[in-house]
Amino acid sequence: xxxxxxxxxVVQASxxxxxxxxxxxxxxxxxxxxxxxxxxxxxxxxPQTQDELVATLLEExxxxxxxxxxxxAAFLAKSVSSGLVTAEQ
Amino acid sequence: MTSQGAAYRLFDRAIWSARPLPLLRVLPDREPPEPPAPPxxxxxxxxxxxxxxxxxxxxxxxPAVPEPHSVPEPVEGTLTPNRHxxxxxxxxxxxxxxxxxxxxxxxVISVSWLTSLRWQGGYILDIPxxxxxxxxxxxxxxxxxxxxxxxxxxxxxxxxxxxxxxxxPRLGADSLVTNVLPLLAGLWGVVPLHAACLDTxxxxxxxxxxxxxxxxxxxxxxxxxxxxxVLDDDTTAIRLxxxxxxxxxxxxxxxxxxxxxxxxxxxxxxxxGYVGAKQALPAATNEQLAPGCRDVLAILHLVRRAAxxxxxEEIDSGRALAATMRSTFTLDPxxxxxxxxxxxxxxxxxxxxxxxxRFNPDTxxxxxxxxxxxxxxxxxxxxxxxxx
Numbered sequence: 001x002x003x004x005x006x007x008x009x010v011v012q013a014s015x016x017x018x019x020x021x022x023x024x025x026x027x028x029x030x031x032x033x034x035x036x037x038x039x040x041x042x043x044x045x046x047p048q049t050q051d052e053l054v055a056t057l058l059e060e061x062x063x064x065x066x067x068x069x070x071x072x073a074a075f076l077a078k079s080v081s082s083g084l085v086t087a088e089q
Numbered sequence: 090m091t092s093q094g095a096a097y098r099l100f101d102r103a104i105w106s107a108r109p110l111p112l113l114r115v116l117p118d119r120e121p122p123e124p125p126a127p128p129x130x131x132x133x134x135x136x137x138x139x140x141x142x143x144x145x146x147x148x149x150x151x152p153a154v155p156e157p158h159s160v161p162e163p164v165e166g167t168l169t170p171n172r173h174x175x176x177x178x179x180x181x182x183x184x185x186x187x188x189x190x191x192x193x194x195x196x197v198i199s200v201s202w203l204t205s206l207r208w209q210g211g212y213i214l215d216i217p218x219x220x221x222x223x224x225x226x227x228x229x230x231x232x233x234x235x236x237x238x239x240x241x242x243x244x245x246x247x248x249x250x251x252x253x254x255x256x257x258p259r260l261g262a263d264s265l266v267t268n269v270l271p272l273l274a275g276l277w278g279v280v281p282l283h284a285a286c287l288d289t290x291x292x293x294x295x296x297x298x299x300x301x302x303x304x305x306x307x308x309x310x311x312x313x314x315x316x317x318x319v320l321d322d323d324t325t326a327i328r329l330x331x332x333x334x335x336x337x338x339x340x341x342x343x344x345x346x347x348x349x350x351x352x353x354x355x356x357x358x359x360x361x362g363y364v365g366a367k368q369a370l371p372a373a374t375n376e377q378l379a380p381g382c383r384d385v386l387a388i389l390h391l392v393r394r395a396a397x398x399x400x401x402e403e404i405d406s407g408r409a410l411a412a413t414m415r416s417t418f419t420l421d422p423x424x425x426x427x428x429x430x431x432x433x434x435x436x437x438x439x440x441x442x443x444x445x446x447r448f449n450p451d452t453x454x455x456x457x458x459x460x461x462x463x464x465x466x467x468x469x470x471x472x473x474x475x476x477x
Contacts, residue, residue: 011428013436016406022414022432024422029411 002087003047004076006040010084023083030084035061039075043085050076096178098378099270100277100326100339105174106181111360112266112341114372179273181232181265188222188235197421203268205420212420214272219264229276234265263360266341271324272420275427279326279337280434283416284388286325286338287311288318288377291470292386293336295325295438297416302391303455306349309370310459313353315466319343320373327417327434334385334437342372349455386469387442388413389462397452399461402445409443410435442469 012021019037021030032040038060039053053072058065079085094107096116103116174180190206190213197212198205206213211226215237222235274281285296285304294317296304305322312319321338322345328335344367350357357368372378390412394400404412414435419427444465448458 009423009425009428011425011432013410013432015410015436015439018407020407020410020436022411022428024428027415029407029414031407 001049001051002089003049004043004053004080005047005086005088006043007084007086012040021084025083028082030082035071036075039072047088098340099179099266100274100279100337102277103175103178104181104270105178106183106262108181108183108262110262110266111358112263112344112369114340114342177230177277179230179232179270181234183261184233184235186235187237188224188233190224197423203272205272207421207423214269214420216264216268219261219268221261221264221269223265223269225273225276227276229273232265232269232273234261236261267323271339272418274324274326274339275419275421275424275430279328280417280431281339282325282327282413282434282438283323283418284325285322286320286336288320288383289315289386289466289470290317292384293320294386294466295336295388296391297388297413298391299416302393303450303458304391305343305345306455307391307459307462308343309345309349309353309355310455311463314456314459315463317463318373318377320377327438329434329437332437332440334434334441336383336385338373338378340372340378342369344369352455385438385441387444387466388438390416390443390445392445392447394447394449396447397449399446399448399453399458401461401465402447404443404445406439406443408445409441410439412443412445413438 007023009024010021011024012019014020019032019040021032021040022028023030035057038057042048042053042056050069050072053076054065054069057063057068057072061068063071076085076087080087094105095109096103096105097110097113098104098116099113104110104113191208191210194206194208194213196204197207202216202218204215204217206215211224213222213224215222217237220237222237223232224235225232271281282295283297283299285298285308287294287296287308296307298304308319308322311317321340322343323341324339326337326339328337344360345353345355345357347359347368350368350370355368355370357370360367360369388409390404390409410432414431417431417435419431421427446458446462
């Protein structure tokens with residue numbers, strides 16, 4: 001089961017209600033939407049599986065399980081490829 | 090070790106150096122405080138019934154002159170008087186001997202003009218262009234400057250904004266002031282930002298830009314045309330009070346190209362190593378530089394563009410944060426504490442009014458650009474007045 005964590009060298013800040021993260025290797029900035037910011041917050045608690053993230057979000061948002069799973073998968077894939085998140089088996 | 094030397098001002102620090110630091114303002118020289126006078130002998134009346142009655146008690150010894158580092162912490166906004174060193178002062182030792190970095194030092198920055206190494210005891214910064222090597226402890230307050238062997242580096246690949254030094258190397262002291270000390274501000278607990286800082290009288294305006302964009306020249310035109318005060322034309326420190334950013338000009342003397350100075354009718358001191366290219370102008374006064382709680386009016390990000398004319402555009406906070414963060418700097422990108430501080434400071438400034446000013450220097454004169462910037466700022470200043 002793959003577990004996801006925040007990359008250790010990413011720095012973040014909130015400004016005007018938005019959460020923005022900097023991936024220092026690429027010097028790229030990323031702005032999270034509210035759901036992305038919530039996932040980012042959950043990843044601060046320690047490594048999470050995709051299923052764990054989906055389960056938490058389903059409790060907090062009115063969304064179908066399939067749509068939630070798709071969104072989380074897309075977020076994690078993008079975050080891993082961008083260097084914001086690390087994945088470990 | 091360095092002899093006492095003179096004390097200079099940079100940021101809110103006293104910088105001690107036995108060699109002149111030509112771009113910095115000398116701190117006023119003051120005498121050490123007078124020790125309290127011993128009580129007059131007449132205060133020691135003979136004690137009735139004492140055996141002798143003629144021997145006054147021993148007067149208490151006057152307090153010793155304070156040793157270095159025994160001076161109390163200065164009040165914010167003041168500087169420690171000369172002749173006394175305080176723990177937060179920066180002391181520069183100069184050596185004429187080359188020095189090799191200790192084994193285990195690892196590079197943390199390697200760019201054309203700077204190599205920074207981290208080792209157990211602190212950092213080592215090499216400025217190859219001026220043959221200067223500086224080591225510092227982890228506080229950034231104890232520095233040792235060394236020469237490095239001259240290199241035959243070809244600087245012709247530098248962008249036009251940074252022409253190769255044509256008249257010999259800059260003085261090491263000048264390189265230390267312009268290249269090294271601003272990098273250490275992160276170790277002093279603030280975030281250095283590559284920005285000119287101007288006081289409009291109703292708030293501060295930052296001109297954020299890369300070297301060679303024209304911060305200094307535009308600043309001088311704004312001072313002349315709009316009556317603003319140039320507090321710093323290169324580096325401004327950001328200190329957070331909660332989420333509120335305090336802007337603290339670093340305080341080195343402004344430097345402008347000689348042709349810009351001539352156009353402005355300003356005469357400055359020619360800088361060694363900058364001959365024909367830069368002149369140092371009088372710096373803001375200590376009173377003007379004193380850190381305060383002046384409001385941030387706006388942050389202007391200056392960008393050169395190929396299209397003719399000027400375009401001034403307000404940007405959202407996300408773009409503002411990214412643009413500001415890219416203009417802050419650090420001597421150790423792997424230091425997460427420094428990185429978080431940069432991000433927090435950038436976010437604090439991004440919450441203010443941020444604009445991108447794109448201009449073509451071939452079609453827009455600095456004077457015209459200053460007029461456009463001042464006109465735009467006039468709208469905010471008028472609004473501020475109405476708000477009051």
